[in-house]
Amino acid sequence: MAKNQFGWTEDGSLIISMKEEHSGSHEAKKIIIPEGTATIEENAFYDHFRPLQVNAFTIPDTVTTIKARAFRNCRNLTAIVIPEGVTSIGDEAFAECVQLRSVTIPQSLTSLGKDAFTGAPWLKKQIKFFRKFQMLGKNILLQYTGQDSKVTIPKNVKYIAGGAFAKQEQLISIEIPEHVQAVGNGAFFHCMNLKEIKIAGNVRTLGEELFSGCTSLQRVELPEDLQKLREGTFRDCTSLKEVIFPIGLTEIGEEAFQGCAVLTECKLPDTVRVIGESAFRNCKMLREFHFPKRLVSVNDRTFEGCRSLQRAELPEAVCSIGESAFSGCHSLEGVHIPKEVRFLGRRAFYECKSLKEVTIPENIPEIPEDAFEYCTSLETVDICAGVERIQQKAFKCCTSLHTVTIGDGMKQIDADAFRACTALEQVQIPETVEQFGENVFYSVPWFRRNPETFLILGRGILMAYRGKMTHVRIPENVRRIEGHVFNVSNRPKIMTLTDNIESMEIQYIPGLTLILQRKGHSIRFKMDDKHYQAGRDEERVFEFWQKKHIITRHQIFHEMKDPIYKFPIAILMYLTEPEDEFYNYYVRRNGMDLLQYMIQHSDIENLKEFTEKGFINAENIDELINIAIESSQHGGSLEVQLFLMDYKRNQIGYESIEDVIAGAFNL
Incomplete structure (x- = not known):
C-alpha cells in the first residue's frame, strides 16, 4: 500500500496526510492532522497488530466527521480534543484507547456511534444513570438497561447513541420525542418484538441499520425534517407494510428496505434524487412504486427480486440503470426506459417473466450481457438507431419474442444474443452490423427457415x-x-x-x-x-x-x-502487385521452384503468365519439360507438358533432330 505524505515539525510532531494510511507514523509521539481535512476515515490510525505509540493528536476545526475505528487501539493516547464542528463520531472510533482519560465533546455533535469509547477510562467516569438510562453527560443516551416493553425517551436526551436499544427483545413500543435530534447506528437493531414507533417531526438524523431486523415492526412514519434515510435502516423488517415518507427526503440509502417482504407500496416524494443499491431488494410483495421525478439513476439490484412489481415508469431525468436493477421482477409488465439513459447494467431485466415489450433508446451504447434473458413473455423489441452492440445472451430464451427491429448504427451482436428465442420469425438487421458471435440465432425459426x-x-x-x-x-x-x-x-x-x-x-x-x-x-x-x-x-x-x-x-x-x-501466395501477389518489390525479390530469387510448383500442381494459367514475363527460357526449358513429364506420370496434367513443348518449338526452337524425336516421344 502507498505510504502517507508526512513531515516533521521542529518539536518532533508529525504532520500527516489523511488521504491514505498512516504508514510511517508508528514512531511519532504526536500527530498533527492538517488544516482542511474534513473527514478522518475508517481505520485511519487503527492497527490491530502494531498499535501506534502516539500519545496526542491535534484535530483541526475543519473536521466534521470521525468515522468508525479511526483511533481504535491507540493505546498511548491520553487526551483528545474533538473540536466544534464535528457532527459525527463513528462506531468504535476511540475503542480500546486504554489510557484515554480526557475527552472534549463538542456541542455540534449529532451522532455518536456504537461503542465509540468502549475500553477508555474516560467513559467510565462520564457515565451517569438516569432511572434505567445510561447517559454520557446530560444529553447523550448511551444505553437502555431496563426491561420495559414500552419506553419513552427522557426529555433531556438530544442524542441516542448507536446500539442503545439493540437486541432488546422485550421492547414493543418506543417514542422518540421532539427534543431528540439524532439517533445513532443500529440503535434498535434486532428488536424483534418492536411493533410501534413514534418519531417526532424534528428528528434530523437516523443512523444506519437503525431498525434492521425488527421483524415485528408494521408501520413507520418518518420525521418531517429527515433528508436522508441511511444504509440498511429497515433491512429485514419482514412485517413492515407501510412507510410514510416526509416531503423533503432526498436520499434512500443502500439496502434501506431490503428484505421487507410484505411491503406492498411505496410513495416516495419527488424530492428524492438518489436510491441506493439494493434499497428495495427482495421486497417480494411490492406492487406499486412511485418513481420520484428528480431520480437520476436506478442503482445496482435496487428492485431485484421484487416479484410483485407491475410497472416501472422511470422519470425522464434517469440516465443510468444498474446491474440487476429489476432482475427477477416476475410481474413487471411494462417499463419505460427514458431517452436520457446512457448506461444499462448486465442482467438489468433478467427473468422479468411478464415483460411484453421494450424499446432501447439511442443513447445506450450497448445492451449488456443477460439484460433481458429469460423474459419469457417479451414479444417485441425495438432497438433505436445509435445502439452499437448487443452483448452475449442479452435476449436468450425470450421464448415469446416474435419481432426484433434493430436500428442503424448497430455494429456487433455477440454470442447467444437471441439463442433459443423459439418464436422469433421477424428480425430486421441493418447493414451496419460488422460482427456476429457464435450461435447468435441458435434455435431461432427466422434463421433456421431462411431459404437463402x-x-x-x-x-x-x-x-x-x-x-x-x-x-x-x-x-x-x-x-x-x-x-x-x-x-x-x-x-x-x-x-x-x-x-x-x-x-x-x-x-x-x-x-x-x-x-x-x-x-x-x-x-x-x-x-x-x-x-x-x-x-x-x-x-x-x-x-x-x-x-x-x-x-x-x-x-x-x-x-x-x-x-x-507460401508458393501460391507468392505467385498471386507477384501477378497482382507487380510494383511491390517485396514479392518481386522473392519470386526472382525462387523462380525455378515456383515454376516447378506450378507444373506439379497443373497451374497452367499462372504458368503462362510467368512465361510471358520471361521466366522460361532456353536455359531451363528442358529441365521444366522433364519435370512436366515426370509429373504427368504421377497424375499431373498432360496439358502442361504439351504447353512447354509447344513453347520450346515455337519460341526457343530445337537444336537437333534427336532433340525433336526425344520431345515427341517423351524420351
Missing part, C-alpha cells in the same frame, strides 16, 4: 450456407465469414474466396482445395492432413487473406515456411 443459399447479413457477413455444392464460390459481397457456416453435412471440396474478405472464422476442413481470386488472377492449393498437422501455415493463409495492410501482409508471408502455402 448464402445467408448474408449486415455488412456482408456470411452467417449460413444452405447448399450442397462441392465447389462453393463465396459471393463477392461477402466481407466476413462467421464460424460454423460449413458443417459436416455441407462441407465443400473446393472453395473460392475473393479479396473482398476482411475477416473469417472458417475452421479447418480436411482435404479442402482453396482458390483465392484477386484482380483477375487466382491460385489454388489443397489443405491436407499432413500439412495441417505440420504447423500454422494453413492458418497464416487465412490470416494473410484477411489483412489488407501491405506491411502486415509482408510480415505474415515472411513467417510462412511450408511451400505448399
Whole structure:
C-alpha cells in the first residue's frame, strides 16, 4: 500500500496526510492532522497488530466527521480534543484507547456511534444513570438497561447513541420525542418484538441499520425534517407494510428496505434524487412504486427480486440503470426506459417473466450481457438507431419474442444474443452490423427457415450456407465469414474466396482445395492432413487473406515456411502487385521452384503468365519439360507438358533432330 505524505515539525510532531494510511507514523509521539481535512476515515490510525505509540493528536476545526475505528487501539493516547464542528463520531472510533482519560465533546455533535469509547477510562467516569438510562453527560443516551416493553425517551436526551436499544427483545413500543435530534447506528437493531414507533417531526438524523431486523415492526412514519434515510435502516423488517415518507427526503440509502417482504407500496416524494443499491431488494410483495421525478439513476439490484412489481415508469431525468436493477421482477409488465439513459447494467431485466415489450433508446451504447434473458413473455423489441452492440445472451430464451427491429448504427451482436428465442420469425438487421458471435440465432425459426443459399447479413457477413455444392464460390459481397457456416453435412471440396474478405472464422476442413481470386488472377492449393498437422501455415493463409495492410501482409508471408502455402501466395501477389518489390525479390530469387510448383500442381494459367514475363527460357526449358513429364506420370496434367513443348518449338526452337524425336516421344 502507498505510504502517507508526512513531515516533521521542529518539536518532533508529525504532520500527516489523511488521504491514505498512516504508514510511517508508528514512531511519532504526536500527530498533527492538517488544516482542511474534513473527514478522518475508517481505520485511519487503527492497527490491530502494531498499535501506534502516539500519545496526542491535534484535530483541526475543519473536521466534521470521525468515522468508525479511526483511533481504535491507540493505546498511548491520553487526551483528545474533538473540536466544534464535528457532527459525527463513528462506531468504535476511540475503542480500546486504554489510557484515554480526557475527552472534549463538542456541542455540534449529532451522532455518536456504537461503542465509540468502549475500553477508555474516560467513559467510565462520564457515565451517569438516569432511572434505567445510561447517559454520557446530560444529553447523550448511551444505553437502555431496563426491561420495559414500552419506553419513552427522557426529555433531556438530544442524542441516542448507536446500539442503545439493540437486541432488546422485550421492547414493543418506543417514542422518540421532539427534543431528540439524532439517533445513532443500529440503535434498535434486532428488536424483534418492536411493533410501534413514534418519531417526532424534528428528528434530523437516523443512523444506519437503525431498525434492521425488527421483524415485528408494521408501520413507520418518518420525521418531517429527515433528508436522508441511511444504509440498511429497515433491512429485514419482514412485517413492515407501510412507510410514510416526509416531503423533503432526498436520499434512500443502500439496502434501506431490503428484505421487507410484505411491503406492498411505496410513495416516495419527488424530492428524492438518489436510491441506493439494493434499497428495495427482495421486497417480494411490492406492487406499486412511485418513481420520484428528480431520480437520476436506478442503482445496482435496487428492485431485484421484487416479484410483485407491475410497472416501472422511470422519470425522464434517469440516465443510468444498474446491474440487476429489476432482475427477477416476475410481474413487471411494462417499463419505460427514458431517452436520457446512457448506461444499462448486465442482467438489468433478467427473468422479468411478464415483460411484453421494450424499446432501447439511442443513447445506450450497448445492451449488456443477460439484460433481458429469460423474459419469457417479451414479444417485441425495438432497438433505436445509435445502439452499437448487443452483448452475449442479452435476449436468450425470450421464448415469446416474435419481432426484433434493430436500428442503424448497430455494429456487433455477440454470442447467444437471441439463442433459443423459439418464436422469433421477424428480425430486421441493418447493414451496419460488422460482427456476429457464435450461435447468435441458435434455435431461432427466422434463421433456421431462411431459404437463402448464402445467408448474408449486415455488412456482408456470411452467417449460413444452405447448399450442397462441392465447389462453393463465396459471393463477392461477402466481407466476413462467421464460424460454423460449413458443417459436416455441407462441407465443400473446393472453395473460392475473393479479396473482398476482411475477416473469417472458417475452421479447418480436411482435404479442402482453396482458390483465392484477386484482380483477375487466382491460385489454388489443397489443405491436407499432413500439412495441417505440420504447423500454422494453413492458418497464416487465412490470416494473410484477411489483412489488407501491405506491411502486415509482408510480415505474415515472411513467417510462412511450408511451400505448399507460401508458393501460391507468392505467385498471386507477384501477378497482382507487380510494383511491390517485396514479392518481386522473392519470386526472382525462387523462380525455378515456383515454376516447378506450378507444373506439379497443373497451374497452367499462372504458368503462362510467368512465361510471358520471361521466366522460361532456353536455359531451363528442358529441365521444366522433364519435370512436366515426370509429373504427368504421377497424375499431373498432360496439358502442361504439351504447353512447354509447344513453347520450346515455337519460341526457343530445337537444336537437333534427336532433340525433336526425344520431345515427341517423351524420351
